[in-house]
Amino acid sequence: MMSASFGRRARLTHKADYQHVFAQSNRSGDRYFTVLARRNELGYPRLGLAVSRKVAKSAVIRNRVKRIVRESFRHAQEQLNSFDVVVIGRPQTGTCSNEALFASLRQHWARLATWAKS
RNA sequence: GGAGUUGGCUGGACAGCCGCCGCCCCGCGCGGAGGAAAGUCCGGGCUCCGCAGGACAAGGUGCCAGGUAAUGCCUGGGGGGCGCGAGCCCACGGAAAGUGCCACAGAAAACAUACCGCCCAAGUCCCCAGUGGACCGGUAAGGGUGAAAAGGUGCGGUAAGAGCGCACCGCGUUGCCGGUAACGGUAACGGCACGGUAAACCCCACCUGGAGCAAGACCAAAUAGGGGAGUAACAACGUGUGGUCCGCACGACUCCCGGGUAGGUCGCUACAGGCGUAUGGUGACAUACGUCGCAGAUGAAUGGCUGUCCCAGACAGAACCCGGCUUAUAGGCCAACUCCUUUC
Numbered sequence: 001m002m003s004a005s006f007g008r009r010a011r012l013t014h015k016a017d018y019q020h021v022f023a024q025s026n027r028s029g030d031r032y033f034t035v036l037a038r039r040n041e042l043g044y045p046r047l048g049l050a051v052s053r054k055v056a057k058s059a060v061i062r063n064r065v066k067r068i069v070r071e072s073f074r075h076a077q078e079q080l081n082s083f084d085v086v087v088i089g090r091p092q093t094g095t096c097s098n099e100a101l102f103a104s105l106r107q108h109w110a111r112l113a114t115w116a117k118s
Numbered sequence: 119g120g121a122g123u124u125g126g127c128u129g130g131a132c133a134g135c136c137g138c139c140g141c142c143c144c145g146c147g148c149g150g151a152g153g154a155a156a157g158u159c160c161g162g163g164c165u166c167c168g169c170a171g172g173a174c175a176a177g178g179u180g181c182c183a184g185g186u187a188a189u190g191c192c193u194g195g196g197g198g199g200c201g202c203g204a205g206c207c208c209a210c211g212g213a214a215a216g217u218g219c220c221a222c223a224g225a226a227a228a229c230a231u232a233c234c235g236c237c238c239a240a241g242u243c244c245c246c247a248g249u250g251g252a253c254c255g256g257u258a259a260g261g262g263u264g265a266a267a268a269g270g271u272g273c274g275g276u277a278a279g280a281g282c283g284c285a286c287c288g289c290g291u292u293g294c295c296g297g298u299a300a301c302g303g304u305a306a307c308g309g310c311a312c313g314g315u316a317a318a319c320c321c322c323a324c325c326u327g328g329a330g331c332a333a334g335a336c337c338a339a340a341u342a343g344g345g346g347a348g349u350a351a352c353a354a355c356g357u358g359u360g361g362u363c364c365g366c367a368c369g370a371c372u373c374c375c376g377g378g379u380a381g382g383u384c385g386c387u388a389c390a391g392g393c394g395u396a397u398g399g400u401g402a403c404a405u406a407c408g409u410c411g412c413a414g415a416u417g418a419a420u421g422g423c424u425g426u427c428c429c430a431g432a433c434a435g436a437a438c439c440c441g442g443c444u445u446a447u448a449g450g451c452c453a454a455c456u457c458c459u460u461u462c
Contacts, residue, residue, distance in 0.1 A: 008138095008139095011417075012417070013416090013417070013418095014380095014381085014417085015380095015417085016380085017417095018417080048417070049417065049418095050417085058434075058435090059155095059156090059434085059435050060433095060434055060435055062435090063421095063435060064421095066417095066418095067138095067421055067422075068421095068422080070137090070138085070421085070422095071136095071137080071421070071422050071423090072422095074136085074137065074138095074422090075136085075137095075422095098422085102422095
């Protein structure tokens, strides 16, 4: 598997996949994101996004947040093997800089990596 | 040079690394957000429903002509208002079809009225017999109130006044002339009758069937019993995606077919298309020829990081597609025109 690619199979594409994660998952939260993760049987991680209009009224800001999450996930996926992850945006997310969001996400990925070992 | 008006264009650039979506000739190939993609306020295309019929209701539009697939849009013209001007603004049909309303103030607010006033000419009475007083009256010029006081100004006229008479203006009617028309001009007559309000009801003219790409078509796990075609009937009743009624279709019988939710595929981007030239037209626009190929995602792509430069990057993200309108928008550029100033 390519270390930094992010194709369709690395995403959650069905409502059922999201329901599966919401039903039973480990949670990691801070003021920017809530991250849900559940172990899967595929041997690689998958990402889903939930950024509603509550996060930001502007579609431009919501798109920016989603791109940053994807970009961060793309670089971090080596350390997150075999998890389905759903990242949920929070109202504060839209108001802060890209650097702050990347920093927040790095901490979440690190926490998931420790769950993977246990 | 300054101030301004109108119309149009643009919406950081370059390099490297790492990615995402689509297409094909599968290569380190090509393409990949906007002028508003927005608000969803109008108008169409497209799709399904009773194939779009009649009546009522409801809603919309509202000077005239043209453009257009169509419009509530655009262009040209008319009328009114604003500006020295270039230009800008107007919900701009009807108030002698009817109804309603017109607060406060004011005497009176629509069959006008008479508070302060003005006048005693005619009639009656009184006395000190006058340029007198009172009654009965006349009047609406002046004052005052109001957004608005029943045409305005001037002259005549009168007891005082009054379209009572005249001139001009306004208004109305009729005729003539110009204009496709809105409308404009003009003449005669009327003697003012017609206060405002129709984004109050209303009247008149014109327009609108309903739902929407989660439309709709196809392939199809699960689950539940249904769907199509033909024939007969169309009285009642029931059912049906139109606001109501009429009309219309279905119900019974016969024959045939497995069904269609999750999911998938299509619809899905090539057209009222962009650009250029020519011709016609004041113009919106039309016609002809040439040329270009310009996102198509579906948990939803069009990005991240680093470096350099500058004027330090506004508003903002396609979701079936077009035409408009409205609203948001840092900065920069271009053209035409107007006014002021300076120089020659």
